Amino acid sequence: MSFLEFPIKRYQFTLVAFAMLVALGISSFLSIPRQEDPYFPIPIYQIVVAYPGAEPRDVERLVVKPIEDRINELDDIKKIESFSNDGLAMMVVEFYSTADAEKKYDEVVREINALRPSLPTEIARLEIKKSNPGLVNIVQFALVSPDAPYRELEDQARDLKDMLKAVDGVRTSETWAYPARELRVALDLPRMAELRLAPSRVIEALQSENTTVPGGAIDVGSRSFSLKTSGSYESLDEVRDTVVAAVDGRTVRIRDVAEVQWDTQEHTYIGRFNGQRAVFVTANQKDGYNIFEVRERILEAAKKFEQQLPKRIKLELGFDQSQNVATRLNRLTTDFAIAIGLVAITLLPLGLRAASIVMISIPLSLAIGVSTLHMVGYSLNQISIAGFVVALGLLVDDSIVVVENIARFLREGHSRTQAAILATRQIFLAILGCTATIIFAFLPLMMLSGPSGKFIRVLPTAVLSTVLASLLIALTIIPFLASRILSKNENPEGNRLLQSVQRGIHRFYQPLLHRALAKPRLTVWGSLAACFVIMIGVGGIIGFSLFPKADTPNFIISVETPGGSSLAETDRALKFVEARLSAMPEVASYFTNLGHGNPKIYYNEFGNEGATNYGDIFVKLKEYDTSDTPKKLEQLRRELKRYPNAHIYVKEFQNGPPITAPIAIRVIGSELDELDRLAARVEQLIKETPGTRDVENPVRIKRTNLQLKIDSQKAALFGVPALEFDRAVRLAVAGIPASRYKETDGEQYDIMVRTPITERASIHALDQVRVTTLSGATLPLSQLAELQFIAVHRRTHTDRSIQPCARGHDQC
Template sequence: MRFDIAAFAVRNWQFTLVAFGLLILLGVNALFSTPRSEDPHFPIPIVTVQAVLPGAEPAEVEQLIADPIEAALDGLDNVDSITSTSLDGAAVVTVEFDWSVNPERKYDEVVREVNAVRASLPQGLTRLEVRRARTTEVAIVQLALVSDHLPMRRLEKLADSLRERLDRAPGVREARYWGVPASEVRVALDLGRLAALQLPATAVADALRSAGAETPIGAAHAGDRRFNIKSGGAFRDLAAVGEIAVRRQAGQVVRVRDVAHISWAQQEADHLTRFNGRRAVFVTATQKDGADVAKVTAGIDQAVTDFERTLPAGVRLERGFVQAKNVEHRLLRLFRDFGLALGIVLITLLPLGLRAGGVVMLSIPLSLLIGLALLQALGFTVNQLAVAGFVLSLGLLVDDSIVVTENIARHLRAGADRVTAAIAGTRQITLAVIGCTATLMFAFLPLLALPGGSGGYTSALCRSPSCARSAPRSWCP
């Protein structure tokens, strides 16, 4: 005996109402709780190794750093390609794995191989970092601290303070600032003074190096308390650098300030940053995987508002880019399309009566709420591709609903009662409607077979759960 879902739904209308009522609640909950983002979040099997060796030429960087790291990573399984870029004092090695692997496991393998080869790399290496490529590495907020007169070092401190505030905001993965040359304490030696005192330049360098190193030299006991003692450490100000003793001669101590000029300086700027043509420092923030960009942005806005109250005169904080506004704009356009669809359905079905038009108008948002519930259950976010999928399904929803409702109305005009008309009208064209809809859906199936990152990116469009649109067809008008 064949099970007839249309007959079951119509004859057991109380069960149908309860079932769809629960689905509506699930959809409403998903509408407010499903994370929203600009792009879909999916794992990327790409890992980047960044190394910094100050003062080295590109050829040296390639030979001493890039080549050993490439040789170590080339032995890993499922490697698609390895590329490297050698610059003045820096190397970037990028390894891309096959998209069928587990990105987390491959990241751990890269970290293990880099740690194993670390001992063979130059001793002067100041940075060796392994980073995963993420779809959430795109900044969701870009702020600009604009000032034409404030010293760059002071502007850098403000940017660093803002960065710390953004780092503490809920859902923020990392905040960074851009456009500030690295600050440094410059010690300019007085060669004439050194020659008069018969001191080599290396004596000053050795004194600075030893004074800046923290060296544990023991412990002191005071009753039941124990204090660790360290020699050296970070310098508090420029005066502390000048007080470092270089050598004792003829009963006098020669200090750094006696043979050198000490001042703050900045490294050579490798790029310039401007906001609307004015000098600025940019501060950006990225979000964590699966976070709702709207909620994260709300926390950032609160931190930025509190920070603005502490800004000195002559500094203005500008909001250059906010991704949440783009997401909100797309959702508003989606709701606008829903409104247009409902209006078109109402006009089209007006000859059949307000009751039939009302049923179809109800089926459209109901189906999309069910789709949102499935979207949340499958772990997707509401992003631009998911919205595109909903827009595509919207046209199919309108077509199918109109066809089914009109066929039911035809049976009513032929003299059938409402229950018989609903069952017979739906049953008669179910196969045709499903076949037509499936034919349109199959046109998008090749997107699932796209290789590499293209397939991972477009999967959110193909998997948008619009298949729930067939559920309301058995509703009795």
């Protein structure tokens, strides 16, 4: 008994297999994880370093270069790319895709930790972030209040974060858009001058007292006890009672020369929701979970949290990724229904019975495809759903051919069993070859390398598994069903509809076919020319792009004011954008981020990590219409372009790997002044090119900074070391972190030593800064130094993957 005869003659086995496939498909569809993007680790890591107050050249020299040199010693490095801005460095380390992502992450963390003691102590933040398309926030809440203090909003945000972290399926939760809390030690400089104490003595005392060093274990008789020598602070009174020095036989404590209290750091990230002051809370999802189930558990936790909120604070859910996933699944359902309808219409000439048999192959093939994805560890996401949509147009071909051929054999007088066997055997090689052609068309996508290949691999997997399933069904299930369902007594000429179709074939198609076969060359070249004309014509209408738009009802508006702009200046531009958004009825809600980018909510969008001249607005639309929405966004671009003192960009989300821009031109060299000149020329050429927009040149305008010019001769006469100038200014303007204060709930806060001159000190306030001589006396800063305005490069960029040309070569 052959393979083709077995499912027809051993119908009991076929029925059991059919039922098992249906059950497997239903089980897999219900249990397969659902998320917006595929989840897989990529050996690409982002290193973010915040170095407040440093200009780009200092950031590159003191932070970026040492880290690059250390990381470059690792194996399998493909590229190291770094950006140095005012007070901020961002490095992207990429290894070859064959490297183990988790192992390389551990190596990067190890090297950074080993290098950390040699980096500047003023570094406020150093983070190493993994890259993974699935590591995006699935919800973003806003705690909105016009009058609640930030400390209360922070406490509520932390409580919500802790509740969300306890939800099954949530990987982690974070809080955003409020000033960090600190334990401030505000020095009394006149009092310290009387006691001849330098600020460094206070910093050293805090560092020494707030250190935990276990003493070890001591045996006392039959017992062993752990010996504790000193410990960390447990209350503010302990900080106040810290001994600084002994002066004239009297003990001087922190409380004698400083005021110790809880305070907040400078506002560097301010958030608003729909124009109202707010802080944000986000949560992302673990791999292998269903986003709809996780969402329900998150909303249940948020509902309980909302019940305990004070009336002046309102909880808003501004972003819910599950809505985008549901939209894509609904599209798949719609396409599924369209496919069923088209199959029914196509097979009406063969009768309703034949159409119903073929329609069974569609859900059964999809069920096997979903089961295959589930078994190999994939999820239902936007890429796999796109694969199933593509497969819908392919999976019925084999079944249609088999059913039509079986019906033809029945009309010729064969029995149902004979017709099923003979018809399937006759076209076995034909449908096998057709299916192989489809498989070979998608196999190259399976072999793509790099992160892009990993990202797209689920699409050909979905297509191939579904098409192979359709081939198996067409050779087994479909003949069995046809041998049981199709009518025994078929009219040799078919029904009236089939007769009409055949008359049309003989009248129109047959003469045309004969003419085409008579002139094969003309037919081939004419077909190619027609395909080319149609492709160019349709492409000119719908346009060309490397990667399609995401078609999600979300977009980002980024705002960048000139380098050196204050938060207030950037906020004015953001409020201009907010006013335009408030007038758009299509907008459902929006998150405003001043001084920082919005938390990550799409896999290839990375927000700015912090700059006073940057802000963005994450906008959610009520719905996305593929024809109307782009027109509305283009109109919005024209309106926002009128703002005179900022670059405002409207960016729709797109699929594909993260890129700087569709067209990015880099001018490479070592002389920054010459690079600035060439970059300005390139910028002008691009702007003059028709069809370009959003042309950005990060070094177009140099930033003006202040430089402290020290009179070295006077400083030497008074015995003031150069380091004392830097420390005095830093203490007055930004403060110096002395240690970390740990609360009982595990939260840690900086102990910042400051002077009363803080919070964006003005030039006149710097006149109050005093420096300490070696003898302990203090002198006004203005007696030994003066401030000067200087122009600096506001941004530098290095790329270790770009090698300069060798001497003597013209091709660069």
